[in-house]
Amino acid sequence: xxxxxxxVILLLLALPAMxxxxxxxxxxxxxxxAPVGENPEFMDLNGDGRQDxxxxxxxxxxxxxxxxxxxxxxxxxLEGDPVNDCLLVDRDKDGNYDLIVKFADWTGxxxxxxxxxxxxxxxxxxxxNHMFVIxxxxxxxxxxxxxxxxxxxxxxxxxxSDFYTDYSGNSTFLKTHRNSMEMKDLRYNWENPxxxxxxxxxxxxxxxxxxxxxxxxxxxxxxxxxxxTQHQGWxxxxxxxxxxDNDNAPxxxxxxxxxxxxxxxxxxxxSECVHPIRNMRGLxxxxxxxxxxxxxxxxxxxxxxxxxxxxKAFSGNWKSARFVWDExxxxxxxxxxxxxxxxxAFPIGTRKLGVDNHPQADVSGDRGEWDEDFSGGGDIYVGAxxxxxxxxxxxxxxxxxxxxxxxxxxxxxxxxxxSPASCATVEYLDADGNGFLDTVRYDxxxxxxxxxxxxxxxxxxxxxxKVLDVSGMKYKDYTKLFKRVSGDMWKKALKAExxxxxxxxxxxxxxxxxxxxxPRERYHDGWWFQFYIYKDLEYKFLREGDEDALRRLSRAxxxxxxxxMLS
Numbered sequence: 001x002x003x004x005x006x007x008v009i010l011l012l013l014a015l016p017a018m019x020x021x022x023x024x025x026x027x028x029x030x031x032x033x034a035p036v037g038e039n040p041e042f043m044d045l046n047g048d049g050r051q052d053x054x055x056x057x058x059x060x061x062x063x064x065x066x067x068x069x070x071x072x073x074x075x076x077x078l079e080g081d082p083v084n085d086c087l088l089v090d091r092d093k094d095g096n097y098d099l100i101v102k103f104a105d106w107t108g109x110x111x112x113x114x115x116x117x118x119x120x121x122x123x124x125x126x127x128x129n130h131m132f133v134i135x136x137x138x139x140x141x142x143x144x145x146x147x148x149x150x151x152x153x154x155x156x157x158x159x160x161s162d163f164y165t166d167y168s169g170n171s172t173f174l175k176t177h178r179n180s181m182e183m184k185d186l187r188y189n190w191e192n193p194x195x196x197x198x199x200x201x202x203x204x205x206x207x208x209x210x211x212x213x214x215x216x217x218x219x220x221x222x223x224x225x226x227x228x229t230q231h232q233g234w235x236x237x238x239x240x241x242x243x244x245d246n247d248n249a250p251x252x253x254x255x256x257x258x259x260x261x262x263x264x265x266x267x268x269x270x271s272e273c274v275h276p277i278r279n280m281r282g283l284x285x286x287x288x289x290x291x292x293x294x295x296x297x298x299x300x301x302x303x304x305x306x307x308x309x310x311x312k313a314f315s316g317n318w319k320s321a322r323f324v325w326d327e328x329x330x331x332x333x334x335x336x337x338x339x340x341x342x343x344x345a346f347p348i349g350t351r352k353l354g355v356d357n358h359p360q361a362d363v364s365g366d367r368g369e370w371d372e373d374f375s376g377g378g379d380i381y382v383g384a385x386x387x388x389x390x391x392x393x394x395x396x397x398x399x400x401x402x403x404x405x406x407x408x409x410x411x412x413x414x415x416x417x418x419s420p421a422s423c424a425t426v427e428y429l430d431a432d433g434n435g436f437l438d439t440v441r442y443d444x445x446x447x448x449x450x451x452x453x454x455x456x457x458x459x460x461x462x463x464x465x466k467v468l469d470v471s472g473m474k475y476k477d478y479t480k481l482f483k484r485v486s487g488d489m490w491k492k493a494l495k496a497e498x499x500x501x502x503x504x505x506x507x508x509x510x511x512x513x514x515x516x517x518x519p520r521e522r523y524h525d526g527w528w529f530q531f532y533i534y535k536d537l538e539y540k541f542l543r544e545g546d547e548d549a550l551r552r553l554s555r556a557x558x559x560x561x562x563x564x565m566l567s
Contacts, residue, residue, distance in 0.1 A: 216230065
């Protein structure tokens with residue numbers, strides 16, 4: 001019996017050929033997929049009698065071209081498949097394809113393992129991108145393109161940090177903000193790689209590890225018509241962003257609390273980290289459609305993979321170290337807890353030459369510390385004077401206080417504006433140069449003058465602490481460390497409560513701080529409760545003129561041992 005297809009279905013099947021635009025373009029909903037083009041032209045590029053490409057039009061006449069790179073396109077197909085095929089888009093309709101999306105199945109399992117995007121600057125677009133996203137955990141999530149506006153939007157997200165690009169789970173991306181035609185060797189990249197680690201298998205990332213190969217002068221490459229600086233296999237940047245309390249969850253997908261960052265002009269060479277790749281090549285007859293077809297000849301990439309990353313990083317010849325702790329716990333992006341700079345503590349705003357000078361820095365709420373000569377080897381310690389994690393070897397540190405988490409980088413979480421007019425600020429110094437911070441200066445009224453300076457040496461306190469060698473630490477060691485730090489902070493807070501009662505300080509005012517229910521709250525509220533009690537007691541003893549009590553109080557507080565005030 002002959003199958004009868006209703007006329008309405010025949011009409012729908014014919015719509016692309018008749019000029020009907022794909023349904024999800026320029027709507028007020030998210031355009032996740034590349035639209036099906038209209039007015040298709042079916043192409044046989046190599047003359048073998050079968051279709052291996054289709055050209056069509058989207059978004060008001062923008063030409064697109066699907067190339068069949070694995071030989072499975074059938075006659076009449078309106079699009080290729082996101083397994084091994086390649087999509088080219090001519091966004092400014094000038095006859096040159098300027099947005100290229102290539103998929104490749106490297107493992108031969110019938111699923112794409114990588115998506116490469118080549119984003120050329122056209123039509124007023126200044127951004128240039130050459131970006132591989134590698135699907136290590138097989139979830140099928142790659143990069144995000146707004147297919148209505150034809151823009152690569154790596155940072156687009158649902159909520160605070162549920163990113164559409166695959167930064168969650170176990171994932172890898174390689175990226176450089178360059179036109180590929182500027183690059184002599186396409187095997188290298190700038191962020192090379194950015195690695196995400198999911199240690200507990202919840203589909204979220206507990207660590208983000210970032211390597212950067214800063215281009216170095218290359219006169220020979222410049223003579224050949226490439227950019228005057230090139231990636232040469234020398235890593236100049238290594239950073240680890242760590243979710244210390246592992247409290248990420250849906251709705252709080254990224255919550256990195258601490259970052260360690262090492263830098264040098266030539267931190268280590270990684271040119272031996274070669275990784276074979278497959279299925280980048282398509283029909284040679286299609287090379288003419290590409291501004292730069294060289295990527296189609298790639299058979300390998302060079303970068304330290306996740307099983308090489310830490311070994312290479314900790315063997316590097318680093319020249320400086322930087323540490324950032326997200327004290328207000330508002331980091332909702334992958335690399336943001338890393339960008340306080342060793343600058344003036346007080347100027348506020350991007351490019352204002354303060355600690356938040358970098359446009360990706362949190363305007364307030366983070367604590368940065370800097371070891372400019374790498375004398376501490378990038379290791380950390382827990383300071384007895386405040387119970388917090390610090391960078392060993394740091395000459396200086398600055399904490400911009402955002403006690404209620406009102407301000408967050410360029411995102412406005414406050415009804416008072418995007419930046420505070422001033423901040424309470426704490427500065428830390430290593431006055432004796434032994435690698436441990438020993439001096440604390442406070443500007444609590446925000447007038448950009450330190451009204452109080454405390455020296456551990458003058459109090460007769462030893463600033464030396466046990467140093468933790470991070471090169472041997474695993475993720476579980478970091479979570480154990482924070483659990484210990486948080487627990488100790490809370491124990492000290494409860495001891496401070498006993499001291500307050502002994503001396504008649506009413507603690508009911510601070511009841512909120514004594515109702516902490518999570519490790520992060522015990523860490524945060526425990527520190528603040530101790531500080532308030534310390535200042536109330538200091539005020540009491542100053543009023544009473546009791547210098548002995550003042551000294552005993554300061555020694556108790558800055559040694560982390562409140563028992564001296566209970567005897």
